[in-house]
Amino acid sequence: MQKGLDRLVTSVALQLMSVDASTMVEKTEAALDELRLHFGVEHAYLRYNDHRIRASILIAESPRTEFGTDPNPNDVIYFADTDGDLAAAEHSLEPTVVLNNTSGGGCSSYLFAPLVAGSLAAGFIALTHLGSNEFSPSEVNATQAVAALFAQLKARIEAEDNLRHTATHDDLTGLSNRRALLEYMERRLQRGEPGPVATLFIDLDRLKALNDFLGHSAGDQFISALAQRLRDQMDPRDMIARLGGDEFVIVPALPMTTDVAEAEAARIQQLVSERVELGGEKVSRSVSIGVAVGMPGETSVSDVLRQADQAVLAAKTAGGNGISVFTEEMRTLYALRDDVELHLRHAVENDSLLLHYQPELDLRSGKILAVEALVRWQHPTRGLLFPGTFIEVAEATNLAGELGRWVIRKACSQFADWRERGLATDLVMRINVSPVQLVSLDFVASVEEVLAHFAIDGPSVCFEITEHVVVQDLARTRITLEGLAKIGVQVAIDDFGTGYSSLSHLKELTVDALKIDRSFVTRLGTDSDDMAIVKSIVGLAKAFDLDLVAEGVETSIAARTLLELDCHRAQGYLLSRPIPPERVEVLLAAGAIPLDFSADVSVSDD
Template sequence: MVPRQTLDSLVTSVASELMGVDATTMVAATQRVLAALVEHFDVDVSYLRHTDRERRATVLVAEWPPREDIPDPDPLAVVEFETADSVFRALEYATEPLVVRPDTDSADYQETIRKSSGIPEVAMACVPLVSRGESTGVLGFVKMGDRVWTSRELNVLKAIAALFAQLQARVVAEEKLRYIALHDDLTSLANRRALLEYMERRLEAGKPGPVATFFLDLDRLKALNDFLGHSAGDNFIQTLARRLETNLEPNDMIARLGGDEFVIVPAAPMDAVAAELEATRIQQFIGRRVSVGQESVSRGVSVGVALGIPGQTSVSDVLRRADHALLSAKSGGGNGVAVFTDAMRAQFELQDDVELNLRSAVSDGSLVLHYQPEVDLRTGRIVALEALVRWQHPTRGLLPPGAFVSVAEATNLAGELGRWVIRSACSQFAEWRQRGLASNVVMRINVSPVQLVSADFVERIEDVLHLFGIDGSSICLEITEHVVVQDLVRTRLTLRGLKRMGVQIAIDDFGTGYSSLSHLKALPVDAVKIDRGFVQSLGDSNDDLAIVKSIIGLAGSFGLGVVGEGVETAMAARTLVGLGCYRAQGFLIARPMPAADVEVQLREGRIPLDLDLPRAGRGVAPS
């Protein structure tokens, strides 16, 4: 600014200086304006203060010239009105300029100045910042000795104070919008955007590291919402947010990504050992009970941990690794802690590879079917074949379904993959039957949830059966137990449509979720297949024996067939027979094999078994 300009031009130049100012440049721009005002009005000090209504205090924004050797804490940084001198107290709600001169009666203020500056007397002009009729701050001037302020000068200072009031209102509005943009509505924690900005700064080259990142996911929060209501769930989340703030360091980043997901980035660097210990500590204090209304509830939390190296690791990579570690922590049933490892990296690299190449595999002939026989344990006779898809990957070799079926479901390829399996299995089945094989064998085909709820699924099955001339009763479609309860109404309609064609229905992996037991009567199901997890330990685990026994009894009471999966020992096979379950499949009997090898078994009609069954168990199996 040009010194000693006219008062009118002074207002214009201040307005120009403040026009493009925001929160980040406000202090520097204010100091420039104050320096010009000090020179123009020939005073010793000028300052700008804002009023904090919640704290009932006046807060220093900027001053000119800056003081030297400022004590810590600065006694002028924040001054509470209740304990301030009479001048500051008078400015709390003032809307007109206040002039203080040595001959005024503000004795306590003059005494304060004398003690702090050693100057016997000062003159002061205090011009309130007024917004919507309310004082929001003050523009002040101090002259060592005496100074007379003209009405013309005070009117100009009121105009300049009004410009500062407008700037303050604009900055407050911008800060409020920025706060909203960077914080979660429910908890007031940082949101995803704030988290990403923070992590970008933490992972810049040269910053201290490693940077630990914790990805938290509450276990079974939906159950709390379902039973106590969403407001209770919100209260639970808010309580946990406050608990995180209380138990973590003030500078730690705590973000809520939505729902029941949180991310924590400690301000201090941490190696993998320290990070795992901290994740366990977080898991423990999060797991403490919370009072929600009249209830006292708790939820476990799964924590995935990943480390980033500043200058080497991107934000997206760290978050992705933490998310992968979280999935690993949850895979064990929840309430676990997992640190991202090289083994996880290999696993998820495989998933990425699968996701990129699976679509072409459906059409380029690299998918193949293997078949696992199901036999009558009493005779070894082959009674069914289960079609199991494999992928002959160009670089990774033959991949089992567990390596790519879940990816297919996550990328909307499950329907296309499922249609290929059904068509290919029925084509092979029809070919065998044309050559006099598998005449008394049922072909079992797994159906994905996506297929089961599609509107045209029944019509597609009917078209395939007609195309290959297969009777519906020769086909058994297998659905997993959790699919049954996902959409019971839709499932019932689909299964009834299939039954009209004679198609058999089996519930696969039965016993892993008892929620479907009550629905068995309502569904047109022919058989249940006992989950391999219960069958493998038969003979060693009394708990598994009790479960298997109850499943077989339940199936019998509903008139359903029952098949034991995962038979790997003769003891398990003998136990099944003793419980009245005669059909089984597993590695003890035969592994899944290509069509050519299965054909050899079909020609024999049975698979020799040496189970040393009691004579009473060797009856002739029904056809």
């Protein structure tokens, strides 16, 4: 009998391993059905306790109870309105077996197994049998073990939901962030969607003056009040996003022509310009708004946003407090883009780009564990350009694959040279891989050819892919990663925590490491939310036996906090900036970088 119960618990555990928010109810019902059949009871259900409203929430049941009403009266039961066994489940932390006699001389048996989260009852599993059923101690223990699995699942789903919310929302205002905006616009601009799609780019005028007059926090308070006003006065279906600082983008849910969008911009301008009370003072800011309109299937997201950005720049250049609609004349402002595109192709084809390398250190010793290859471009007229200046152009002009191949070959050539001179015998070379490369059918073969040419073993190279890319084309990504694993190349998920990869993705994909996104590390030690997120990522890495690297370590307190969280690998300006290969050689010869966590660094764009 005990073996059967052990198999039952193992079976439920396997069912729940791959559950995410979208499959939670379906797979929970399947697990409950298995419990019901195994114990021979008539009903099994899972409920969560919401202690804020003192209610029990029905999550799943087997079989489903049909009441013929919507909502089901059993969906939410308030503890204040009930008594007896269900009321006790609000706080009970121990399994309970109940035998109730009915007025007709019959009886019913219940087994309540709580979902324990720390010192709280997070919910419970209940098994109901119409008749007398003495649940044995082994059966009670097995049911409690299953309840513990559901408690872990509940915590995991909540953590994933929090990560998703953090990744798609602005932490100051709670509005959508850039990532959420882009995804929304991608959907709105797909062929067949209703159009035109209007985009209003909002930029507050002279917010710095308000900070200078009322203090630095005044700007944040003003922006928060403005965000709430927009939420209250706009259509709830509209996309309202904060891009950062004093910039917002609104994409109305209803199709709008240019004239209607301009009228809507005038309404928003008036709304934003109304006074806000801060610290006893009533203040206001004027606003500049850029308007652009795109047609689904004809205009890309980047084009519409760039046009709106150009339009708001025109409004601010004209003195601010105005509305500017994107026109054909503004297209001349794309001259810089065209210039960059022309010279970038030449730079890639003529091997005139260069690589800098950012060391990755062991925070305990300063030992250099890896270096990340970062491309730079010595532009013929504009000087040294960082990737943020030209990577977008490369992707938009189908140069990303060619650029990526150049980076891999150049980095491996440099790596082989260092190894030949005995400078990088136990070093890992990290190389960023673009989405274009990852889905290329010949990518693995080309990598294998480069490694063989430079006599580099696969495990000493690690390709970094962003979390967003992982879920873009999961099937193709899986094939590529499996191919890389066969030739020994490591893979790390970069910017982890900002995308949508679930635990099931981590379980399915062949990856070796996670790199915590710098947005969660920058304020580590001073922001409790970031602390919670990083702590959960550390736990995930340990659970899946993955290496973990923290990016963007710029403060001593962040470095010390990472050590306390048992995350020892890190990179960032506090440890070392990206540097040319000759300076890397000096550090490699020394073997380590002296660490001093008593002072922070001044940060500039990479």
